[in-house]
Amino acid sequence: MKKTALIMAGGQGERFWPRSRKALPKQFLSLTEDDKTMIQLTVERILPIVDMEDIYIATNESYKALVKEQLPLLPEENILCEPVGRNTAPCIGLGATCVSAKYEDALMIVLPSDHVIKYTDIFRETLEAACEVAEQGDNLVTMGITPNYPETGYGYIKFYTDQVLGQANLVQEFVEKPDLQTAKAYLDSGDYLWNSGMFVWKVSTILNCMQEFLPDTYAGLMRIKDSLGTNAFTQVLKDEFVQFTSVSIDYGILEKADHIYTLPGKFGWDDVGSWLAVKRLHETDEDDNLLLGNVIAIDSQACIVKGNKRLIAMAGIKDLIVVDEEDAILICHKDSAGQIKDIIKTLKDKEMNQYL
Amino acid sequence: MKKTALIMAGGQGERFWPRSRKALPKQFLSLTEDDKTMIQLTVERILPIVDMEDIYIATNESYKALVKEQLPLLPEENILCEPVGRNTAPCIGLGATCVSAKYEDALMIVLPSDHVIKYTDIFRETLEAACEVAEQGDNLVTMGITPNYPETGYGYIKFYTDQVLGQANLVQEFVEKPDLQTAKAYLDSGDYLWNSGMFVWKVSTILNCMQEFLPDTYAGLMRIKDSLGTNAFTQVLKDEFVQFTSVSIDYGILEKADHIYTLPGKFGWDDVGSWLAVKRLHETDEDDNLLLGNVIAIDSQACIVKGNKRLIAMAGIKDLIVVDEEDAILICHKDSAGQIKDIIKTLKDKEMNQYL
Numbered sequence: 231m232k233k234t235a236l237i238m239a240g241g242q243g244e245r246f247w248p249r250s251r252k253a254l255p256k257q258f259l260s261l262t263e264d265d266k267t268m269i270q271l272t273v274e275r276i277l278p279i280v281d282m283e284d285i286y287i288a289t290n291e292s293y294k295a296l297v298k299e300q301l302p303l304l305p306e307e308n309i310l311c312e313p314v315g316r317n318t319a320p321c322i323g324l325g326a327t328c329v330s331a332k333y334e335d336a337l338m339i340v341l342p343s344d345h346v347i348k349y350t351d352i353f354r355e356t357l358e359a360a361c362e363v364a365e366q367g368d369n370l371v372t373m374g375i376t377p378n379y380p381e382t383g384y385g386y387i388k389f390y391t392d393q394v395l396g397q398a399n400l401v402q403e404f405v406e407k408p409d410l411q412t413a414k415a416y417l418d419s420g421d422y423l424w425n426s427g428m429f430v431w432k433v434s435t436i437l438n439c440m441q442e443f444l445p446d447t448y449a450g451l452m453r454i455k456d457s458l459g460t461n462a463f464t465q466v467l468k469d470e471f472v473q474f475t476s477v478s479i480d481y482g483i484l485e486k487a488d489h490i491y492t493l494p495g496k497f498g499w500d501d502v503g504s505w506l507a508v509k510r511l512h513e514t515d516e517d518d519n520l521l522l523g524n525v526i527a528i529d530s531q532a533c534i535v536k537g538n539k540r541l542i543a544m545a546g547i548k549d550l551i552v553v554d555e556e557d558a559i560l561i562c563h564k565d566s567a568g569q570i571k572d573i574i575k576t577l578k579d580k581e582m583n584q585y586l
Numbered sequence: 587m588k589k590t591a592l593i594m595a596g597g598q599g600e601r602f603w604p605r606s607r608k609a610l611p612k613q614f615l616s617l618t619e620d621d622k623t624m625i626q627l628t629v630e631r632i633l634p635i636v637d638m639e640d641i642y643i644a645t646n647e648s649y650k651a652l653v654k655e656q657l658p659l660l661p662e663e664n665i666l667c668e669p670v671g672r673n674t675a676p677c678i679g680l681g682a683t684c685v686s687a688k689y690e691d692a693l694m695i696v697l698p699s700d701h702v703i704k705y706t707d708i709f710r711e712t713l714e715a716a717c718e719v720a721e722q723g724d725n726l727v728t729m730g731i732t733p734n735y736p737e738t739g740y741g742y743i744k745f746y747t748d749q750v751l752g753q754a755n756l757v758q759e760f761v762e763k764p765d766l767q768t769a770k771a772y773l774d775s776g777d778y779l780w781n782s783g784m785f786v787w788k789v790s791t792i793l794n795c796m797q798e799f800l801p802d803t804y805a806g807l808m809r810i811k812d813s814l815g816t817n818a819f820t821q822v823l824k825d826e827f828v829q830f831t832s833v834s835i836d837y838g839i840l841e842k843a844d845h846i847y848t849l850p851g852k853f854g855w856d857d858v859g860s861w862l863a864v865k866r867l868h869e870t871d872e873d874d875n876l877l878l879g880n881v882i883a884i885d886s887q888a889c890i891v892k893g894n895k896r897l898i899a900m901a902g903i904k905d906l907i908v909v910d911e912e913d914a915i916l917i918c919h920k921d922s923a924g925q926i927k928d929i930i931k932t933l934k935d936k937e938m939n940q941y942l
Contacts, residue, residue: 541913541938547922562900
């Protein structure tokens, strides 16, 4: 069956400020040792499996130029601009609608645009295996990640170890972010995976699910489908999207549907959720520092420093995140990485918009 | 008696890097809330007591242009350039020699160029009182500072409470930097002052002391004096200075001489020894932060931040010194301020001379 892909690239990535900005979020940055940006790597990773003309990018109008610039070979009509953000269910619904207008049916691979995958070959093998499972019946496939530590920041997928289809296991339930003790128990049990936000299904299957579990959204999507290729399209898209309930695909569909399968992904996945993750993705020095750029560190440990042009000289520093940009520098304790959003809120409150 | 002054301005002030540089040391910076630089404030402070034409600046050749720029009304011949640094005794000897060539005798006020004095009126009154004592006999007067906390980084002066001349007390002894317990005892006793490096004496008195305690230096100074106003001066100065023993006026003269008096200075003195001192000289916010420039601080305490143009955004930070300059930024724990010299050493070792 024809394979298509929807790459979700509408996020604003505040957690990488000041490197990421409202006008240049995380998916358009290079945060790994590779020169390519996250979205470029995401596309490159699936190109042996999906033709460029069947790759769709869901984003918003303000990032359309960035997508065109970073993915010059992508057909412009494959850039789907959501008029407003309504979480992943309407986003995926829009992608499925567009694919369904092009092909009678097709497989649809859904991927975030800002995750890191270390072992591309294993990823592609797992993805092919997921496609095989999704092609059968009305299966929904979610690509899980085999956990290697008790992360409390992710949702988990519990699977039946004895109900297997191809390389996949039937999903028993989705569980919310656990506390540390629970996360440890999940890790030890061996029948939980991290929920990565990567999915495979047939377009017909996901649209059927939308019809069943999100009927209002489905009806709106069909009106959008009817307007495709007409002058009315932009206005219809806007009118319908604004009315969509904001809901995630997990909550809106997956937690309610049957026939959900998951595959244990062991391809070095990282969602690069904060500057702390960037440290995981690079080699550190003998003092456990990640020092990128023009940096001198005296008696300093466990720091993450992303330099720019100017010299960064440090002494007696521990556990700091330092990110230097032309117009702004962040200095943040690693336990306070979550407060970067408070910095951004302060900038908004003070109308210091040039830094957003 | 005619009053003259020698202001010592040869220091390189590494402790204020990256604000201070080899080419722009501390005395030529504004580190207080005043726009004027430290050396400008030093001159301004004594102008009601000493004529501009009788103020001498001891520095080295590389700072001559800075002195001229910052003190445009000072006669150029009053800028005394030491060919090499030989500590304070030869520096003061050179100043005394130049004054002795101009006046048969005169009072000589010796001042550092990079200290802060909060209460100028009290300083001038104390200085006038010191001049009165120095004018009598062969007294050497050192201006002490009444301590207000048990500082362990300064030398102390012990005085006889019952041997008084004018507002001064006879000095019993000079003592080295004490440990904390000793410093507390000095503070409690009431008969110790901080040694500030500010002196008053007659030129004839200090030259006589040089002849007695540093005879080789004295002989060299006399050869320099003979060459004053001749074409040979620069060469003679260089030849003699290179051979001078590097010694402080405290060790070379004051610890050996008699007739030393001290006055308790209560004029808000601070030697501005590091960025920590800069915090003492400014108001801090409710979180004990000194935030100068374009700074946003979330959940941060007891920091010293000297911003420049770019935004500095901080979260979860404690006890840090942050100094931002166009080409370099310092991030340093306040207990590691002493390691700024290690940063400078590293820069030298790596031949990163543009940052020195």
